[in-house]
Amino acid sequence: MGGNAFNKHTPPLPTPRMPPEIYTQILQQTLEALRKHYQHVGSPIEGPGKPDFGDIDIMVATPLSPDFSPLTSTRHLVSQNLSKTLSAAAYILEPGNPTINLAVPWPGPSPQLEKKFVQIDVHTCKDEKEWGWNLFHAAHGDLWNILGTTIRPFGLTVNDKGLYLRIPEIEQVDRKKSMIFLTDSPSQILEFLGLDEERWWAEFGTRREMFEFATECRMFWVKEKENEGEEGVGDVVGEVEIGGQEGGEKGKKKLKHNDRQRMAKRPIFKEWIEEFIPAMREEGRFGLCKITREQVMEEAFEKWDVKAEYEERLKAWRLVRHEEELWREVIKGSIPEDVNPQLRGAAIRQLKAVIMEGDEWEGTVPDAAKKNEDGFHDLEVVRKFVLENWKKAGEVGWEWQQKRAMEGMKAKAEKKTAAAAEKGAS
Known part of the structure; x- marks a missing residue:
């Protein structure tokens, strides 16, 4: 929710953005409290260099008592128990949404008229596998947005369910029907993309560090300047991209609509497109495409028998x-x-x-x-x-x-x- 869930609460509860020290303090307190009631508790690894935070995301699975299980208690009762455990002033529960928003008091003394809160979003996963996948998919903030633009031209998509292979002939008309499920194993996905798993599960110190990690994907390459006017590699046929990263103004025009919208809201993704990719082109780095879409398809066939x-x-x-x-x-x-x-x-x-x-x-x-x-x-x-x-x-x-x-x-x-x-x- 980005920390805005309680704006429409009656009465509205202010949940301003948190500096890193407040975020870290509340995060650790929340994880410790929830580990008494769930076997699996975690928070996605945050993106690097964030100056402040809108809310705190927590993933939980495998309740240790019926009072915290939506299978044995009503979701309202579970929400009430979570609210009590975290000393929340209020909670929001929407029908069909596995995430419960809670407003906990901002740490430290504050005048009554200036009372403010921290928004905590507790997402209940159905099992350990879903819990692990959500932590994987939400890790590092914008990294999957970056990797998405890298692997998409090679017929691959990662969404909130897993890794998919797209059928070119179908995706031009119906993207959803074009998708063949491959796996929801983080280890298999990282291996297939050529990314180091141990490094994935550690926080990046800087944006540049995360960007350099993204370039290690074996499908990453940057379209060279001298190819700009040529037709073929690096162009778009119908709606199916067949080229490398381009960045800059010309590259932005070739982004999907969702990616262009994302640039307006996500500073890290914007920096990747507007600054990092053009810098790589200027330096002449990553100008070689090491694999084709057809090769990726054949490897997926062999690995997952699809x-x-x-x-x-x-x-x-x-x-x-x-x-x-x-x-x-x-x-x-x-x-x-x-x-x-x-x-x-x-x-x-x-x-x-x-x-x-x-x-x-x-x-x-x-x-x-x-x-x-x-x-x-x-x-x-x-x-x-x-x-x-x-x-x-x-x-x-x-x-x-x-x-x-x-x-x-x-x-x-x-x-x-x-x-x-x-x-x-x-």
């Missing part, structure tokens, strides 16, 4: 797109629009039934309705069939519609007659 899932997802996606093209462009699109609308509509419905739904045509299955072993039609065969037969299909379809309409009217009349007879008999 090739079959990848190919099945891609095949299913292509089949859906194929059927959309078959219906919209080949069947509907091959029938003239300047003909009787009723005849055209009947032809479209009839041809769809024959080609896509398995109805026979003149007592047989035409070649246009046949699919190959992967489920695809031959679009040229279909187009030829539609052009040659749409008029007849329209006549057959219209006749069937008229017959169905007459049968409907007859059934309705019979129902009405039966109802009248039943009413007369009573």
